[in-house]
Amino acid sequence: MKKLTRRALGPLALASSVATFVMGYFITPPDKVQGELARLVYIHPAQAWVALYLSFGAATIASALYLWPRTRSMVADRVAASAVEVSTLFIGLTLLTGSIWGRPTWGVWWVWDARLTSTAVLGVLMLGYLALRRANDDPQVRAKRSAVFAILTAVNIPIIHFSVMWWTTLHQGATVFTENRHLKIHGSMAWTLLLSFIALSLDFAWMVRARYRIADREAGQRNSELDAALKARRTESAS
Amino acid sequence: MIRLILLVAQKDLLIERRSRVLLWQVAPFGLMTLVLCGLAVGPNASTQAKLAPGLFYIVMTLVALLVINRTSQLEASRGTATSVQILGIDPGAVFLGKGLAMFFQLSIVGTALLAGTTVLLHVPLHAAILTLPVLLLATATLSLAGVLYGRIAASSANAGTLLPALALPAFAPVLIAGERAFSSLIAVGPLARWVWLLGVALGAYACVGLLLYGALEES
Numbered sequence: 001m002k003k004l005t006r007r008a009l010g011p012l013a014l015a016s017s018v019a020t021f022v023m024g025y026f027i028t029p030p031d032k033v034q035g036e037l038a039r040l041v042y043i044h045p046a047q048a049w050v051a052l053y054l055s056f057g058a059a060t061i062a063s064a065l066y067l068w069p070r071t072r073s074m075v076a077d078r079v080a081a082s083a084v085e086v087s088t089l090f091i092g093l094t095l096l097t098g099s100i101w102g103r104p105t106w107g108v109w110w111v112w113d114a115r116l117t118s119t120a121v122l123g124v125l126m127l128g129y130l131a132l133r134r135a136n137d138d139p140q141v142r143a144k145r146s147a148v149f150a151i152l153t154a155v156n157i158p159i160i161h162f163s164v165m166w167w168t169t170l171h172q173g174a175t176v177f178t179e180n181r182h183l184k185i186h187g188s189m190a191w192t193l194l195l196s197f198i199a200l201s202l203d204f205a206w207m208v209r210a211r212y213r214i215a216d217r218e219a220g221q222r223n224s225e226l227d228a229a230l231k232a233r234r235t236e237s238a239s
Numbered sequence: 240m241i242r243l244i245l246l247v248a249q250k251d252l253l254i255e256r257r258s259r260v261l262l263w264q265v266a267p268f269g270l271m272t273l274v275l276c277g278l279a280v281g282p283n284a285s286t287q288a289k290l291a292p293g294l295f296y297i298v299m300t301l302v303a304l305l306v307i308n309r310t311s312q313l314e315a316s317r318g319t320a321t322s323v324q325i326l327g328i329d330p331g332a333v334f335l336g337k338g339l340a341m342f343f344q345l346s347i348v349g350t351a352l353l354a355g356t357t358v359l360l361h362v363p364l365h366a367a368i369l370t371l372p373v374l375l376l377a378t379a380t381l382s383l384a385g386v387l388y389g390r391i392a393a394s395s396a397n398a399g400t401l402l403p404a405l406a407l408p409a410f411a412p413v414l415i416a417g418e419r420a421f422s423s424l425i426a427v428g429p430l431a432r433w434v435w436l437l438g439v440a441l442g443a444y445a446c447v448g449l450l451l452y453g454a455l456e457e458s
Contacts, residue, residue: 067454124408131404135395145391149450151407154386156409163412163436167419200400 006209013206016199023192037104041185044097046196050204051094052122052157055087058208060154063147074219077143080150080209084129086204091123114165121160125153139219240332247328247336251310252343260309261344269302269352277359284361291360292421295352296377301373302348303381308402310341311389320456330453334386338448341382349378354364366424373424376437377417383444384409392456412440425429 024042031038045074062080098116099109110116129149136142185193251377255261276294280287314320314337354375357367388406392398420433 019425067451115438121411122407124404128408132391132395135392135397135401137396141394144454144457145395147392148387148455150389151451152409152447155447156412159412159436159440159443163415166432166436167415 006110009202009206009209011130011204013199016195016202020196020199023195025063028188028192034105035147037101040097040101040190042192042196044094044101046200047090047094047097048119049197050200051087051090052119054201054204055083055208056122056154056157059083059087059150064148066143066147068149074139077147078212078215078219079208080147081133081151082208082215084126084150085211088123088126088130088208089128089207090200090204091119094119095123112167114161114167115168118157118161121164122153122157123181125156129153138232216237240329243329243332244336245337247333248339248343251313251337251340254313254338255344261306261348265302265305265344266348266351268305269298269348270355272298272301272360273352273355279445280360287360288362288425291356291362292418292425294360295356295421296417298352299345299349299374299377300381300410300414302352303345303378303385303410304403304406306341306344306348307385307389307406308399310337310386311393311398311402314390315393321408323456330337330456331449333456334383334448334452335445337386338379341385342379345378345382346375349374352412363425365427366421369424370421372417373417373420373430373434376434377413377442380413380437380441382439383448384413387444387448387455390452407420412436416440 004030024039028039028042030036059080062083066076066080095116098119102111102116103109129146132149133142133146136145140216144236273294276290277287280290280294350371353367353371356362357364357457385406388402388409392402392405395401416433416436419428420430420437422428423430423433
């Protein structure tokens with residue numbers, strides 16, 4: 001079952017992404033007010049969901065598992081690092097698609113809006129996480145510091161969010177639901193939006209898995225190189 | 240616990256008193272940055288007064304980075320961390336003690352910079368006096384956050400350049416809240432929400448620090 005899920009993940013991610021593209025680009029009608037520009041709704045909210053909630057949630061849980069002595073393992077560290085790398089990519093894409101939507105709507109590529117600013121700050125924090133990982137060679141030190149930094153960032157997210165929200169905001173409200181939890185989007189548009197969330201979540205899972213495997217192999221390579229160096233040293237001292 | 244906190248703070252302040260880094264390096268840097276900000280804004284007094292809160296908190300953040308870097312360097316010297324571990328000192332006490340020492344240092348520099356801002360950037364005196372409690376709250380938040388980020392960056396390769404990359408984005412809420420509160424005192428505006436935000440940030444950093452500083456010390 002596990003093997004089947006592993007094998008099916010890639011094709012499923014690809015198929016759902018293609019289906020989202022076809023439905024979003026060819027099947028759904030243009031919006032009454034925003035016209036063709038509204039098609040960005042089939043990609044932008046799903047990207048933000050992956051960037052801000054799914055990947056960062058995964059990184060925080062994995063970091064907490066690493067810091068908890070009973071569940072401490074390098075698997076958790078590698079999952080956290082992989083999730084943050086993918087998150088950084090998705091944050092970049094979220095900002096890019098948001099800018100593409102903002103230029104014709106607001107007249108500028110960038111505004112000092114609450115969501116844009118908080119997402120950008122979070123993106124810089126993610127780059128800091130990646131810089132921190134590259135600044136420490138010892139895997140244990142690196143894992144511990146990165147885990148604390150990830151949790152610290154998670155605690156910071158609501159503070160950053162509220163600070164920039166109170167500071168200034170231009171961003172539109174909720175896209176999918178009204179304040180009374182009723183759907184604001186219907187028919188093929190609603191199904192395509194739902195599909196985009198599933199597709200990008202599967203893409204995220206596939207990317208994290210691929211990145212994890214690379215990290216795992218890199219660690220294996222380092223260990224075998226170390227073993228070979230130790231063996232050579234022992235042989236040298238024996239002879 | 241309180242005795243340990245005071246001992247750790249006393250140790251850091253004693254080192255500072257002997258080295259005088261704050262007096263001869265950090266404070267002049269802050270004042271020079273403030274003068275440069277004034278030059279960049281231009282001689283118009285009303286523009287200077289309008290931008291003063293933002294410029295003041297940017298300078299405070301840069302000064303805080305210098306103090307954090309200096310404090311974390313003290314702990315990074317060979318054998319210090321091992322000695323602390325062998326002595327079995329409560330990591331929470333070390334965290335709060337270092338935060339207290341940093342708060343004391345930053346408060347002194349912050350007050351001096353606020354006086355400089357009042358004179359150089361034409362801030363009304365009543366606003367500068369009223370913003371002092373908010374400045375102390377912001378300084379306390381920066382101090383606790385600084386101890387954590389300083390410890391994370393310490394002993395890493397290129398710790399000096401890594402620290403701003405890690406800490407500056409996290410300082411953004413403190414900068415926004417401090418600047419908004421200061422601006423509200425110059426021209427009437429909402430103040431309570433910014434003080435509340437600073438309080439929440441302070442509480443969050445205190446809780447995370449007490450919980451996780453031990454894990455950082457182990458590394």
